[in-house]
Amino acid sequence: MKNSFLTEDLVRENIRALKPYSSARNESKVKNALFLDANESPYNTGYNRYPQPVNMELKSAAARMAGFGMDCSNVFAGNGSDEAIDVLVRIFCNPGKDNIVSISPTYGMYKVVAAINDVEYRECRLGEGFSLDGDALLSLTDRSSKIIFLCSPNNPTGNLLERSEVMKVVQNFAGIVVIDEAYIDFSGDEGYAGVLCEYPNVVILRTMSKSRGMAGIRVGFAFASREIISYMDKVKYPYNLNAVSQELAIKSLARDKMENLREIVNERERMFAELGKTEGVKRVFPGKGNFLLAEVGDPAAMVAFLKSKGVVIRDRSKEPGCEGCVRITVGKRSENDLLLSLLNGGDEQLFADSVRLSRVTRETKINLALYPGRSDIRDIRTGIGFFDHMLELFALHSGLGMDLCVSGDLEVDGHHTIEDTAIVLGEAVATIYRSRGGYNRYGFVLPMDESRAEVLVDLGGRSGFKWDVSFKDNFTGDFPVQMYPHFFESLASAGKFTLHINASGNNDHHIAEALFKAFARAIRIALSNDIGEYEMPSSKGLI
Numbered sequence: 003m004k005n006s007f008l009t010e011d012l013v014r015e016n017i018r019a020l021k022p023y024s025s026a027r028n029e030s031k032v033k034n035a036l037f038l039d040a041n042e043s044p045y046n047t048g049y050n051r052y053p054q055p056v057n058m059e060l061k062s063a064a065a066r067m068a069g070f071g072m073d074c075s076n077v078f079a080g081n082g083s084d085e086a087i088d089v090l091v092r093i094f095c096n097p098g099k100d101n102i103v104s105i106s107p108t109y110g111m112y113k114v115v116a117a118i119n120d121v122e123y124r125e126c127r128l129g130e131g132f133s134l135d136g137d138a139l140l141s142l143t144d145r146s147s148k149i150i151f152l153c154s155p156n157n158p159t160g161n162l163l164e165r166s167e168v169m170k171v172v173q174n175f176a177g178i179v180v181i182d183e184a185y186i187d188f189s190g191d192e193g194y195a196g197v198l199c200e201y202p203n204v205v206i207l208r209t210m211s212k213s214r215g216m217a218g219i220r221v222g223f224a225f226a227s228r229e230i231i232s233y234m235d236k237v238k239y240p241y242n243l244n245a246v247s248q249e250l251a252i253k254s255l256a257r258d259k260m261e262n263l264r265e266i267v268n269e270r271e272r273m274f275a276e277l278g279k280t281e282g283v284k285r286v287f288p289g290k291g292n293f294l295l296a297e298v299g300d301p302a303a304m305v306a307f308l309k310s311k312g313v314v315i316r317d318r319s320k321e322p323g324c325e326g327c328v329r330i331t332v333g334k335r336s337e338n339d340l341l342l343s344l345l346n347g348g349d350e351q352l353f354a355d356s357v358r359l360s361r362v363t364r365e366t367k368i369n370l371a372l373y374p375g376r377s378d379i380r381d382i383r384t385g386i387g388f389f390d391h392m393l394e395l396f397a398l399h400s401g402l403g404m405d406l407c408v409s410g411d412l413e414v415d416g417h418h419t420i421e422d423t424a425i426v427l428g429e430a431v432a433t434i435y436r437s438r439g440g441y442n443r444y445g446f447v448l449p450m451d452e453s454r455a456e457v458l459v460d461l462g463g464r465s466g467f468k469w470d471v472s473f474k475d476n477f478t479g480d481f482p483v484q485m486y487p488h489f490f491e492s493l494a495s496a497g498k499f500t501l502h503i504n505a506s507g508n509n510d511h512h513i514a515e516a517l518f519k520a521f522a523r524a525i526r527i528a529l530s531n532d533i534g535e536y537e538m539p540s541s542k543g544l545i
């Protein structure tokens with residue numbers, strides 16, 4: 003395949019002859035001008051202009067990520083790698099005439115895309131341990147076979163395909179070999195990007211959806227020869243990737259590190275061991291992705307039971323070769339613990355009375371979940387270390403487990419991140435107290451170390467705020483002291499409750515800790531419907 007391969011010969015005739023859509027702006031090659039060419043609105047919303055049809059900055063970032071000396075001309079950026087799969091089929095396969103060969107079981111979209119494009123789809127069953135037999139797969143090909151789809155680590159089986167068998171296919175097939183590496187980052191394997199320069203019939207698929215945690219922005223890549231990429235760019239929709247996704251993908255790729263990758267891999271290994279010991283689980287297949295395939299006694303019953311507890315896993319038992327199997331995505335430690343506990347006879351309802359809120363503005367993007375009674379859940383990431391520490395104290399002492407992820411404009415300063423977090427947290431607390439049949443309404447606490455803090459709270463549906471706290475410096479860690487009153491005032495205003503706070507001490511760090519602990523304790527008492535010793539006389543009584 004090395005030298006005789008010519009992309010041109012494989013491409014459908016109509017695609018070879020295609021004159022792609024071209025915009026006036028593209029043709030003019032002008033960057034800064036008065037743009038009256040594309041019927042856009044002249045009023046700047048930040049997104050009133052069409053996005054770049056082909057974003058070279060994004061391609062470069064992806065090429066750098068893939069390594070092996072690739073450059074922009076080797077990268078296609080698509081609306082998820084799903085788009086790349088579809089575009090490849092449309093370039094190479096004549097409907098009603100050509101065929102695609104793949105493995106089974108594997109990722110379902112290859113077959114769906116083949117069906118949509120009216121292209122025959124042939125499947126080669128994987129062998130023992132879901133291993134690939136290259137010769138068996140090649141024996142299914144004929145002169146009308148245009149693409150072979152391989153997936154390594156394979157979904158849903160999780161295993162890496164044997165390298166020598168993959169290479170046998172690459173070297174002996176006269177068409178395109180697509181190797182889908184959606185899960186490669188979790189595997190520790192180098193994958194096949196390194197063989198591209200030698201084998202021009204190979205296309206590698208990668209995605210932002212898995213290890214980079216950005217499935218919501220829909221960005222995936224194909225890496226291939228310059229010729230194949232130029233056809234892909236010709237066939238895709240002109241504006242296939244929206245401007246927001248382009249921006250976010252570039253930002254993420256600029257951070258070399260994939261956040262949380264190590265944690266997910268560690269959790270996968272822990273789950274592999276723990277699931278193996280769980281009753282009703284016959285065996286767990288060693289997986290190299292961010293999921294595990296497990297053979298269980300009664301997959302439908304397990305899926306239904308977990309669903310009744312608010313946990314969704316994937317039943318894969320209808321897939322050939324996966325009889326009796328379910329596929330479980332690796333979550334965070336607390337989520338995996340919940341799953342294990344439920345499978346081992348526990349009866350938690352983690353999500354039953356939880357509150358989930360999201361807020362997206364130009365400055366911040368916030369996802370918050372509060373879990374009443376689960377203060378062991380404290381996964382807090384605001385990008386401001388000291389703030390994380392304070393919120394962790396809040397979660398611990400209020401009894402409201404917290405899963406908080408904030409991505410804010412910290413390149414400006416912490417203001418919007420702190421303010422918007424306060425708003426979302428206030429709204430979440432309000433959602434909880436409004437949903438309670440009865441609660442104490444008032445709360446107060448006076449914890450003491452060398453500092454003291456008094457927090458009075460009235461969850462009465464009206465906001466009010468009084469602040470009498472003095473700090474010595476301008477910052478506690480990376481948290482601007484000015485923002486403490488602003489945080490609590492925003493919180494009280496969004497949560498429609500009254501807060502009276504005073505605190506003093508010698509050490510700012512201690513004052514801040516005392517403040518958050520006292521506030522958390524006050525909220526805990528106020529939210530409780532166990533009157534006990536905290537009973538307060540009220541004209542309205544227990545709300």
Ligand code: PMP
Pocket residue numbers: 081082083084085109153157182184185208209210211217220221222
């Ligand atoms: N390939 C495989 C093997 C997958 O499992 C998935 C998604 N589950 C995709 C590709 C599609 O990913 P994307 O979000 O990039 O479209």
